[in-house]
Amino acid sequence: MYTTLKRWIIGKPLKSEQLKEEKLPIWKALPILSSDALSSVAYGTEQILTVLVVAGSMALWYSLPISGAIVGLLFLLILSYRQVIDQYPGGGGAYIVSMDNIGWFAGTIAGASLLVDYTLTVAVSVTAGAAAITSAVPILHDHAVLLSVSFVLLIMILNLRGLRESGTIFAFPTYMFIIGILSLILVGIFNVLKGGIPANVPPVTSHLPEGLTWFLLLRAFSSGCSALTGIEAISNATPTFRPPETKHAARTLALLGVLLATLFAGVSLLAYLYHLTPDPKQTIISQIAEQTFGRTIPYYYVQATTALILILAANTAYSGFPLLASIMAKDKLMPRMFMTRGDRLNFSNGIIALSIAAIVLILAFGGDIDRLIPLYAIGVFTSFTLAQLGMVRRWLKHKPTGWRTKLAINATGAVVCFIVLMIFAITKFHEGAWLIVLVIPMFILLFSQIYRHYQGIADELRLDRSTEKPVTQDQLLIIPVGGVNRVVRNTISYAKSLEVEAVALYIAFEKEDQEKMKNKWAEWDPGIPLEVTYSPYRSVIQPLLDFVDQMKARNKNCQITVLIPQFIPRRWWHNLLHNQTALMIRFILLWKRDVVIGTVPFHLKK
Known part of the structure; x- marks a missing residue:
């Protein structure tokens, strides 16, 4: 349109x-x-x-x-x-x-x-x-x-x-x-x-x-x-x-x-x-x-x-x-x-x-x-x-x-x-x-x-091509999930194709949801471990940031990448009917040092 x-x-x-x-x-x-x-x-x-x-x-x-x-x-x-x-x-x-x-x-x-x-x-x-x-x-x-x-x-x-x-x-x-x-x-x-x-x-x-x-x-x-x-x-x-x-x-x-x-x-x-x-x-x-x-x-x-x-x-x-x-x-x-x-x-x-x-x-x-x-x-x-x-x-x-x-x-x-x-x-x-x-x-x-x-950006980005070569690092993928569904399956399939270490994170707003999610995940068994954390104030951002910091502290030599599952509605106005949690997560994480952000889109047909 x-x-x-x-x-x-x-x-x-x-x-x-x-x-x-x-x-x-x-x-x-x-x-x-x-x-x-x-x-x-x-x-x-x-x-x-x-x-x-x-x-x-x-x-x-x-x-x-x-x-x-x-x-x-x-x-x-x-x-x-x-x-x-x-x-x-x-x-x-x-x-x-x-x-x-x-x-x-x-x-x-x-x-x-x-x-x-x-x-x-x-x-x-x-x-x-x-x-x-x-x-x-x-x-x-x-x-x-x-x-x-x-x-x-x-x-x-x-x-x-x-x-x-x-x-x-x-x-x-x-x-x-x-x-x-x-x-x-x-x-x-x-x-x-x-x-x-x-x-x-x-x-x-x-x-x-x-x-x-x-x-x-x-x-x-x-x-x-x-x-x-x-x-x-x-x-x-x-x-x-x-x-x-x-x-x-x-x-x-x-x-x-x-x-x-x-x-x-x-x-x-x-x-x-x-x-x-x-x-x-x-x-x-x-x-x-x-x-x-x-x-x-x-x-x-x-x-x-x-x-x-x-x-x-x-x-x-x-x-x-x-x-x-x-x-x-x-x-x-x-x-x-x-x-x-x-x-x-x-x-x-x-x-x-x-x-x-x-x-x-x-x-x-x-x-x-x-x-x-x-x-x-x-x-x-x-x-x-x-x-x-x-x-x-x-x-x-x-x-x-x-x-x-x-x-x-x-x-x-x-x-x-x-x-x-x-x-x-x-x-x-x-x-x-x-x-x-x-x-x-x-x-x-x-x-x-x-x-x-x-000028400051130019000075900081200037590369010495004779000495500064690309370096490789071990990778750790963090996948925030909101449940067990096809959007999450799409993201985990992509993560497993990369053949790097990955962990899924579920943030529960109610204590009883923690056990329910663990049971669903164990039944599905996608081959990636799940971490569950409780958010008493119903916030997604702060628990995610805390988890990222914990993973950085445990894996000091790893590059942390947050891989965000996101579904894309067929029509633009459908976006108005959904929470824009994925966009909010991306925006916040962009300002966090030493963290890579990726999005795996899942396009809806209806």
């Missing part, structure tokens, strides 16, 4: 040789790896205005120069990550760059930042998507959290089906969103040119209006930089492209830069020209679309595609998180289960872990996007800064042809990203950024403990 359900949900398993078929062309890679960055158009401008509106309508025009500065930073990051793609085609982005050029500590910071970033990408994206839906359908406003959790589960299932299949599903909503926002910008600007600039547009001022401080401007800039999240995803996932991977990844990154700059700048311009301010029950995109189209079909098209892109933007994280987790697992910083590919040739454990973490965040923050975004961007710019700094170190060390120009690009990027990071840390600290400052060191401590564990 489990297998059938699994196949129905995620599809048939793929052969390892089919991995190359899962590689992405540019037209599929753009929606999968760029949907996070493109979707930030839906809330980037709104984040700027949310801060500026505190100082009054006279401050709103500053959204334009702030947006211009963010677009400039965008192109700087595009150039910088173009160089990361060239130098590190194996993916991993900031983590690999930092680990390779700066060192272990910087690499773990970058890895932790990216993992947090990806988790928050899912939480922020689906929460923003739910907000877009509730803006158009206000009756759903009280169910936003439930909507968000449902979207996470849906995207998880789609990603478990594989990259190629999910790419096809996600491609069309992304392109529909691009068409919708471009149309909105063009029609909106045409309407303004045709009808003239509205009279209520805030005037351009040459000095800061009363109430607007430099600190507030920096807060607005840092909030708007949330529009830059997701840019690093393409360099992180370069191996997912079709060959030549670096060429296709670079083209996709350039295309993303042009699209994101156009859409973000256009939305900021229209928000200013329409003199819009944030509304808790209606997003800025919704207000722009309503001003441009009215509540007509084009309005609902924009809202629907915006909701879709925001929800599907989480898919960027589903491409990056599992791949990064697998790379870090190879470096012994994450559990090894993240290295394993699932039936559909994806890193399914990473996909599931990301989904669970995102759902926990959504529930913990009540689906409030304004509380999630401050956490979101500080992790992003930490990885941005370390990636640029790592590239600076690389150019200074290797000095390839044209290294000075490359150094200038990455050095400028490192300085600017660090400044933005500091602005975030200071201006957003009380809004929740302190949590990231706390979480990232916790991740680093966790990574170090995992690494130490794997």
